[in-house]
Amino acid sequence: MPTPDTLRLRSVSKVYGSAARSVTALNQITTEFRAGSFTAVMGPSGSGKSTLLHCAAGLDRPTSGEVLLGDTDLGELDETRLTELRRERIGFVFQSYNLVSALTAAQNVALPLRLAGRRPQPGAVDGALAEVGLAARGAHRPSELSGGEQQRVALARALVTRPAAVFADEPTGALDSKTSRDVLTLLRAVVDRHRQTVVMVTHDPVAAAYADRVLVMVDGRITQELTAPLTAESVALASRGGLSC
Known part of the structure; x- marks a missing residue:
């Protein structure tokens, strides 16, 4: 039985455009993200992984199907209520940081x-900054930070409301390997320490191997x-279509 923080997608499709010019970004996706789990979503460019994240997080509305957080159907919420839900129960981390x-x-x-x-x-x-190792940097502006x-800081911002789910879109894409490991370790701790849900889009098999589960997407499906134990090698092989699960 789903918990109040289980996120479920039921037959979700997303189509852009109409008639002969339509593009199907998601094609009848059914999956769930259980509370306290870490899922990585991989696939080639144009496979639909970012669209999946945006629909699951309530940033975009599917053309058909249902997105449910617990018993709440996001499709039944008006824009005001949907915005409130995102602020209260969902956190976001993006590749470009999006700091003011x-x-x-x-x-x-x-x-x-x-x-x-x-x-x-x-x-x-202060507690959120301390959790990500920046207790002494609270007074610094983004231009003064690496x-x-x-x-x-973006991760601390996503965590300060203690959301049910944190969505991360290529969170290590602009970082070097050591800094990427630091950020991924923090995301792993969000799951292990606080039992929050993390859904991460990534191209990097090393990053995906931090997750409990990897979904590989092709052409909107x-x-x-893959489920744990995961290695960068097994994830890389699967993402190239060399593994059947």
Whole structure:
């Protein structure tokens, strides 16, 4: 039985355009992301992996099918309620960090709460920064931080509301290998320590191997599913279509 934080997709399709010019980005996707799990989504460019993430996170609406967070059908929510749900129960981490340059790290972390009209609880922002190893950098603006530090601020911002699910779109794509490992270790800790759900889109088999499960997509469909134990080699082979699961 699904928990209140289980995210389910039922026969989800997403079609852009119409008639002869239509493009099917997702084709009848049915899957679920259980609470406290870490799923990586892989596939070639144009396979639909980012569209899957956007529909699952409520950033985009599917053409057909259902997206449910617990018993809540995201398709039945108007834009105001959907925005509220994203602020309260969903966190986002993007490749480009998406920090506000005029704000300090601490102010960026507090931003989701401020936008929701909530005052941060005492210690919440400092605690989120400490969790990602930036306790001493809260007063610094993004231009004063390295790329890895900016991504960790973005992760702290995603975690400060203690969301049910964190969606990460190529979170290590702009980082070097060591900094990537640091960010991936933090995402793994989100799952292991707080039992939150992480869904990550990536091209990198090494990054995908941090997950509990890997979904491989081709032409808008999930063609393979791998489960732990995972290695970068097994993920790379599957993503090239060399493994049947």
